[in-house]
Amino acid sequence: MKPISLALHEFRFAQKVFWRNPASVFFTALLPVLFLLIFATIFGGDQIEELGGVKVTTYYIPAIVTLAVISATMVNLSMNVTIAREQGLLKRGRGTPLPPWVFIAGRVGNAIVISAVMLVVVTLIGKLLYDAPIPWERIPAVLVTLVVGATSFCCLGLAMTVIIPSREAASAISNAITLPLYFLSGIFIPENEIPEGVLSFANHFPVRDFFEAFFSAYSPKTVGAGFEWGELAVVAIWGLAGFLIALRYFRWTPRQ
Amino acid sequence: MSSAAISIKGLRKTYDDLEAVRGVDLEVFPEEIVAVLGPNGAGKTTTVEILEGYRDRDGGEVSVLGVDPAKPTPAWRDRIGIVLQSTTLEPALTVRESLQQYAGYYRNPREVDEVIGLVGLEEQAGTRARKLSGGQQRRLDVGIALVGDPDLLFLDEPTTGFDPSARRQAWEMVAGLRGLGKTVLLTTHYMEEAQFLADRVAIMSEGRIVALDTPENLGDRRRMPTTISFSVPAGTDLAGIAGVGQTQSSSEDDTGLRTVSIGTHEPVADLNRITGWAIESDLEIQHLEVRRPSLEDVYLELTDA
Numbered sequence: 001m002k003p004i005s006l007a008l009h010e011f012r013f014a015q016k017v018f019w020r021n022p023a024s025v026f027f028t029a030l031l032p033v034l035f036l037l038i039f040a041t042i043f044g045g046d047q048i049e050e051l052g053g054v055k056v057t058t059y060y061i062p063a064i065v066t067l068a069v070i071s072a073t074m075v076n077l078s079m080n081v082t083i084a085r086e087q088g089l090l091k092r093g094r095g096t097p098l099p100p101w102v103f104i105a106g107r108v109g110n111a112i113v114i115s116a117v118m119l120v121v122v123t124l125i126g127k128l129l130y131d132a133p134i135p136w137e138r139i140p141a142v143l144v145t146l147v148v149g150a151t152s153f154c155c156l157g158l159a160m161t162v163i164i165p166s167r168e169a170a171s172a173i174s175n176a177i178t179l180p181l182y183f184l185s186g187i188f189i190p191e192n193e194i195p196e197g198v199l200s201f202a203n204h205f206p207v208r209d210f211f212e213a214f215f216s217a218y219s220p221k222t223v224g225a226g227f228e229w230g231e232l233a234v235v236a237i238w239g240l241a242g243f244l245i246a247l248r249y250f251r252w253t254p255r256q
Numbered sequence: 257m258s259s260a261a262i263s264i265k266g267l268r269k270t271y272d273d274l275e276a277v278r279g280v281d282l283e284v285f286p287e288e289i290v291a292v293l294g295p296n297g298a299g300k301t302t303t304v305e306i307l308e309g310y311r312d313r314d315g316g317e318v319s320v321l322g323v324d325p326a327k328p329t330p331a332w333r334d335r336i337g338i339v340l341q342s343t344t345l346e347p348a349l350t351v352r353e354s355l356q357q358y359a360g361y362y363r364n365p366r367e368v369d370e371v372i373g374l375v376g377l378e379e380q381a382g383t384r385a386r387k388l389s390g391g392q393q394r395r396l397d398v399g400i401a402l403v404g405d406p407d408l409l410f411l412d413e414p415t416t417g418f419d420p421s422a423r424r425q426a427w428e429m430v431a432g433l434r435g436l437g438k439t440v441l442l443t444t445h446y447m448e449e450a451q452f453l454a455d456r457v458a459i460m461s462e463g464r465i466v467a468l469d470t471p472e473n474l475g476d477r478r479r480m481p482t483t484i485s486f487s488v489p490a491g492t493d494l495a496g497i498a499g500v501g502q503t504q505s506s507s508e509d510d511t512g513l514r515t516v517s518i519g520t521h522e523p524v525a526d527l528n529r530i531t532g533w534a535i536e537s538d539l540e541i542q543h544l545e546v547r548r549p550s551l552e553d554v555y556l557e558l559t560d561a
Contacts, residue, residue: 006360006361009357009360010357013346013349013353013357016348016349016353017346017348017349020348020384021348084346087344087345088340088342088343088344089344089345089346091310091340091344092338092340092344092400094310095308095309095310095333095336095338095340096333096358096361096362096404097330097331097333097334097361097362097363097404098361099330253310
């Protein structure tokens with residue numbers, strides 16, 4: 001019980017720190033909403049024949065949920081954990097009786113909760129502004145996709161801290177990894193506009209698989225429960241790889 | 257195991273081809289404040305970080321509160337407070353929140369408000385760390401190290417980069433810890449700081465401890481002479497005190513005084529000779545001063561600075 005309450009203690013402070021950081025709030029909470037409004041305005045209205053006639057605005061809901069979850073987990077952790085490391089906060093934490101995993105768990109828990117909040121926010125905006133249906137009958141698939149994806153991208157974020165040398169490099173490296181994948185995976189541009197070869201290339205990376213899993217769970221054209229176990233397995237394997245890299249190479253002391 | 261809070265024998269540490277610590281021996285006893293004084297690169301931080309469990313050692317025996325710091329346990333960490341060389345605070349949390357966060361990690365933490373009082377941040381309790389001055393941030397750093405109510409406190413250069421008044425405030429705060437019965441090991445490159453705070457001072461140079469004693473006794477008296485100085489009217493014949501002391505020098509200034517400076521290893525006997533000579537010669541001696549070697553003299557000699 002003690003470690004659980006300690007993890008909750010850490011989670012509370014991680015929440016405070018997150019909401020007080022204007023950069024985290026903007027990039028994680030506001031930017032995905034802005035992207036949704038911009039893309040829905042530019043590309044909205046049409047239907048995508050290739051996807052069974054789904055409206056473009058409906059397409060963008062799982063796309064932006066994917067982006068929001070990746071921002072709240074991988075991007076957020078890779079930047080903020082690197083900054084905490086370079087400030088010496090991780091080193092200081094190691095000098096206390098707090099078990100190291102609790103230190104990480106508080107921050108991972110924070111990232112997952114913010115992911116869930118963003119999923120709800122984006123889904124509601126989709127419903128209210130664009131009449132994108134809320135997938136009530138496929139909620140289990142939405143939740144499983146969220147949990148598998150958020151956890152896996154948290155692991156990838158922790159793994160990324162291994163290659164990020166300094167706080168200055170943190171946002172450049174994480175944007176350099178995520179932005180191209182958002183374009184290639186059909187997050188920013190509807191996938192019927194993207195050549196097949198590009199999509200199959202993007203299929204090698206977990207952003208595309210994560211999005212496909214969310215798309216099946218959200219799309220009103222989906223038949224059945226909407227679980228994409230194959231895609232989720234790919235995401236989970238990436239997450240596991242990230243976990244192992246972090247476990248082996250994670251640094252607690254500043255590099256500079 | 258000895259009753260020492262910290263016991264170090266033959267400690268060694270090498271980085272690549274740099275021998276940072278070359279055989280350090282040191283014991284620190286409970287409730288004692290010991291300062292490790294030395295220039296940058298002397299091996300102070302390496303030594304302290306080995307004691308804190310952050311770094312491995314290459315040789316020697318180390319015991320901190322009866323535990324080998326190479327194998328730290330949570331129970332051991334519970335008894336230790338650490339202030340790292342650079343200030344490490346979460347900028348978005350207030351003074352009170354920062355202390356509450358760390359207090360949650362320890363079995364028997366001190367009251368957060370009491371710690372705020374100990375480090376003198378009552379007025380800043382609701383201020384976020386990023387808004388504090390450098391001196392206030394450092395005091396919060398010390399507060400965080402104290403909040404677990406540790407038996408042993410490490411302070412790595414607690415006042416480096418401070419202006420004199422912030423340094424004085426920090427000293428008074430650390431001196432106040434004496435009343436709590438804490439054992440403190442601090443590193444510094446300020447002689448005054450070591451002199452003001454420490455019961456004993458270890459002077460470290462090039463990976464070795466070159467002197468270890470109370471601030472009063474530091475320095476070898478047979479090698480470092482006491483200075484007796486006084487002034488007499490210009491033109492006074494000094495033949496009567498020829499041969500007194502090991503060294504003599506004198507100079508005249510334009511106020512008509514001759515200032516004599518005598519270096520001696522027998523200050524009491526030589527002072528008696530000088531005053532006897534003055535009374536016999538019916539001389540008026542002014543500005544008589546007996547000065548032991550300062551810690552600075554000793555430090556500069558020992559570290560070849």
